[in-house]
Amino acid sequence: MSGASPTFDLRGVSKIYQTRGRHGPSVTALNDISFTVNEGDSTAIVGESGSGKSTLSRLLLALEAPTSGSVRYRDEVISGRDERQLRDLRRRVQIVFQVPMSSLDPRMKVHDLLAEPLRALKIEVDEGERVRELLQSVEMPTSAANRYAHQFSGGQRQRIAIARALGPSPEVLIADEPVSALDVSVRAQILNLLTGLVCDYHLTLVFISHDMAVVRHLCDSIVVLYRGNLVETGRTEELFASPREDYTKELLAAAPQIRAARVARTRKGREGEPRSA
Amino acid sequence: MSLLEVRNLNVSSGALSLVGDVNFEVDAGERVGLIGESGSGKSLTALAIMGLLGEGLSASGEVRFDNEDLLAASERRRCELRGSRIAMIFQEPMSALNPTRRIGDQVGETLRIHQNFSRRASEKAAIELLARVEFAEPERYARMYPHELSGGQRQRAMIASAISCDPEVILADEPTTALDVTVQRRVLDLLDRLVDEEGCALLLIAHDLAVVSEVCDRVVTMYGGHVVESGSVAQIIDEPHHPYTKALLATSRALSVTESASGADLPSIPGTVPSAGQFPRGCPFRDRCDRSVEACVEMPPTLTEDTRTLACWNPVERVERVSDGAR
Numbered sequence: 001m002s003g004a005s006p007t008f009d010l011r012g013v014s015k016i017y018q019t020r021g022r023h024g025p026s027v028t029a030l031n032d033i034s035f036t037v038n039e040g041d042s043t044a045i046v047g048e049s050g051s052g053k054s055t056l057s058r059l060l061l062a063l064e065a066p067t068s069g070s071v072r073y074r075d076e077v078i079s080g081r082d083e084r085q086l087r088d089l090r091r092r093v094q095i096v097f098q099v100p101m102s103s104l105d106p107r108m109k110v111h112d113l114l115a116e117p118l119r120a121l122k123i124e125v126d127e128g129e130r131v132r133e134l135l136q137s138v139e140m141p142t143s144a145a146n147r148y149a150h151q152f153s154g155g156q157r158q159r160i161a162i163a164r165a166l167g168p169s170p171e172v173l174i175a176d177e178p179v180s181a182l183d184v185s186v187r188a189q190i191l192n193l194l195t196g197l198v199c200d201y202h203l204t205l206v207f208i209s210h211d212m213a214v215v216r217h218l219c220d221s222i223v224v225l226y227r228g229n230l231v232e233t234g235r236t237e238e239l240f241a242s243p244r245e246d247y248t249k250e251l252l253a254a255a256p257q258i259r260a261a262r263v264a265r266t267r268k269g270r271e272g273e274p275r276s277a
Numbered sequence: 278m279s280l281l282e283v284r285n286l287n288v289s290s291g292a293l294s295l296v297g298d299v300n301f302e303v304d305a306g307e308r309v310g311l312i313g314e315s316g317s318g319k320s321l322t323a324l325a326i327m328g329l330l331g332e333g334l335s336a337s338g339e340v341r342f343d344n345e346d347l348l349a350a351s352e353r354r355r356c357e358l359r360g361s362r363i364a365m366i367f368q369e370p371m372s373a374l375n376p377t378r379r380i381g382d383q384v385g386e387t388l389r390i391h392q393n394f395s396r397r398a399s400e401k402a403a404i405e406l407l408a409r410v411e412f413a414e415p416e417r418y419a420r421m422y423p424h425e426l427s428g429g430q431r432q433r434a435m436i437a438s439a440i441s442c443d444p445e446v447i448l449a450d451e452p453t454t455a456l457d458v459t460v461q462r463r464v465l466d467l468l469d470r471l472v473d474e475e476g477c478a479l480l481l482i483a484h485d486l487a488v489v490s491e492v493c494d495r496v497v498t499m500y501g502g503h504v505v506e507s508g509s510v511a512q513i514i515d516e517p518h519h520p521y522t523k524a525l526l527a528t529s530r531a532l533s534v535t536e537s538a539s540g541a542d543l544p545s546i547p548g549t550v551p552s553a554g555q556f557p558r559g560c561p562f563r564d565r566c567d568r569s570v571e572a573c574v575e576m577p578p579t580l581t582e583d584t585r586t587l588a589c590w591n592p593v594e595r596v597e598r599v600s601d602g603a604r
Contacts, residue, residue: 048457049427153549154315183314183484188528188545195542210457213534217543237537254462255534256487258526260514 005075006036007172007204008060013069015055015228029055031228032069037172042198042205044215044236046251047225053208056225057174060206061093062086091121094165098177100157104149110135110160111145117167134163137200138193155186159193166197173198174206179214191218212251216240224248278344280305280478281326281446285338288321288330288502293554295334296321296502300579300586303446308472308479310489310496310510312525316550318502319482323448326480327365328355343445361391364439366468368451370431374423381407381419384438391442406437410467429460433467440471446478453488465492486529490514498522501561502553508585518585518592520568521546560590568593 015030030052037043047053058064059071065079072078078089094117097103104113114131117123132142138159149157158178165173175194179187195218198205209215215222215236222239224231224247232245243249279302288296296318303309311319325336328347340347342363347355359365364387367373374383384406385399394402400419407415410433423431432452439447452468453461469492472479483489489496490510497507498519506519517523527544530536548565557564563573572590579588 048459155549184486184528184532185314185484185525185546186549188532188543191532192542192545212458213532213536216534216536217532217538240534240537250459252534254459256461256465256485256491257533257535258487258514258530259490260511 005072007039007041007074008037008206009070009072009075010035010059011070011072013059013066013071015052015059015064016067028228030059030066033225033228033230034069035223035230035233037204037206038221039204040202041221042207042219044219044222045206045208045225046210046212046215046222047208048210050227051225052228053225054176057095057176057206057208060172060174061095062089087121091123091168092170093172093174094168094170095174095176096158096161096165096178099181100149100154100161103161104157104164106148106150108148109145110147110149113149113160114145114164114167117164121168123168130167134167137166137197138163153186154182155189158182158190162190162193162197166201169201170203172204172206174208176208177210178207180209180211187214194218210251211255212240213255224251279303280307280343281480282339282341283322283326284341286322286325286340287337288318288325288334289337290334290553294502295553296325299338299499299502299504301497301504301507303478303480305445306476306478307495308481308493310486310493311480311482311499312484312486312489312496313499313521314484314525314546314550316552317499319499320450321502322499323365323450323480323482326448327359327363328352329359329365357391360387360444361442362445364442364444364447366432366435366439366447366449366452368454370428370435371423373435374431376423378422379419380421380423380426380434383423384419384434384441387438387441402441403437406441407434409440409471410434410437411463427460428456429464432456432464436464436468436471440475440477443475444477446480447472448480448482450482451484452481454484468492486514486525487533496522498525501550501556503561503588504579504586505562505588506586512585516593518587519589520566520591520593521562523593560588 011034013030013033017027017029019025019027045053045056059066062078062081070077070079073089111131114134115127118125118127118130131145135142135144140156140159149160179190182190191214197203207219219236221235223233226247231247243252281303283299283301286296286299287294299322313319324330326340330336336348338348381400381403385403388394388399388402404415404419407418412418426434449468453464456464481489481492493510495509496513498505498521500521506522513522517526524546531543546565559574559576563569568591570591577588577590579586
């Protein structure tokens with residue numbers, strides 16, 4: 001990786017939203033964030049509601065510009081560019097959202113859902129052929145093309161959303177909590193699919209999540225956000241082996257784990273005390 | 278005799294059977310986890326127990342609460358019990374709370390209805406209840422509307438409402454699924470503590486075996502509207518007998534913060550849960566099961582052995598269970 005410029009390079013990025021007019025109170029969604037996303041890496045942005053992780057995804061997609069600081073994609077500043085200059089970026093960076101039911105138009109058949117980005121970006125391909133290819137890549141039957149999103153289960157809908165994002169052959173896939181609304185078993189299926197796709201298509205993955213277990217399984221490096229501030233960043237295994245910051249430790253401790261006996265569990269202030277019958 | 282006994286419970290929509298022959302019980306003070314994927318019939322079972330099935334759905338069989346069959350009881354009698362002796366916490370507090378009424382008003386409502394509290398007394402009680410569910414400024418929050426609260430705060434308000442009349446059993450349907458992980462931890466710990474303090478029973482519905490193993494004494498696994506296995510948490514975690522429970526457990530174990538990525542695929546269950554009416558005949562799990570045999574075209578009988586039940590023609594062998602336990 002020496003010499004190669006990172007896929008994303010954020011330097012001193014802040015995003016402040018003005019509420020209620022120009023002189024109203026302001027909300028700092030992101031405060032002086034700097035990190036890089038390296039090509040071919042899977043990078044997790046970890047944080048909970050209000051951490052600024054979704055604002056960050058909008059900055060990476062150049063849907064919004066930072067209030068200060070810069071966002072670079074392969075050495076080019078993407079913040080503040082007009083749509084014409086961003087045309088290329090729109091193809092290269094794609095996103096998968098948390099709730100496919102609200103990101104997939106219920107009135108469009110799967111064929112059109114998958115073909116729409118190709119048409120919008122004027123990508124010249126055999127539409128039917130490409131749609132079949134995309135469905136196969138997410139392990140869906142090609143017959144799915146003639147049905148509507150609501151006719152599929154939550155996991156299948158998320159596969160459709162992933163196929164739609166893959167359509168323009170992106171270099172980067174941003175996935176915003178793509179599995180948090182899914183059952184554990186379906187979650188595992190989608191994570192396996194993502195792992196395979198990242199490998200097969202040499203994708204750079206930016207995975208936004210609050211679930212440390214999922215992140216540990218999928219990502220090479222981690223950026224932890226808390227209330228708009230960058231708390232900690234590092235390679236996944238190092239960060240799990242020795243988290244430095246209290247908030248990271250709290251995130252790890254909060255995750256539910258399989259335990260064989262409830263009574264043996266230590267609870268704050270009541271260690272070892274058996275439950276009264 | 279148990280506090281809550283579900284006997285041959287069936288829920289159907291016209292000719293379509295959604296929940297079939299469900300049997301389990303919850304003892305006084307006991308915590309039972311009902312697990313399974315979405316579409317397994319967990320929520321319908323809970324709604325049938327509460328008598329809150331939607332239009333077009335009907336329940337048959339028995340739901341015995343304190344030796345009284347609720348399915349045979351009048352709606353008036355069910356209203357008396359609902360909220361006072363049997364309480365429910367829903368997954369989506371935003372849709373369970375009334376957006377046009379203040380939090381204090383809603384938390385105190387159960388006391389006004391069931392214990393004839395005056396408006397003033399119920400508001401005072403609501404503030405105390407909000408303090409019990411760890412609101413730092415209960416008076417201020419009592420005056421707020423649901424949309425002014427965060428997801429975790431709304432869920433805590435729901436819990437306050439559920440415990441207001443000292444119920445004997447609380448049904449909680451995925452109470453933490455929609456929450457952030459640290460908020461989920463807080464709500465789970467709170468529920469755990471309150472159920473302990475109240476000494477009430479808990480029926481916790483979850484798709485994540487990890488959550489159930491932390492909070493419950495016993496596990497009931499459902500698939501395709503049927504109970505496929507039940508036993509103590511220790512029994513189920515150490516030695517799952519049903520292939521479905523085993524598969525759920527393997528996924529929960531692999532997807533854990535303490536488990537580093539192995540590079541191999543996560544264990545998962547092939548295929549998806551079919552929609553109602555699309556399950557195969559016989560054992561509902563057989564077309565996704567890696568142990569299915571010829572006999573599975575017939576519905577397996579439910580066998581009871583001490584404190585465990587199992588409905589499977591080809592249960593997980595002892596040898597496999599031991600080798601799996603070694604990991």
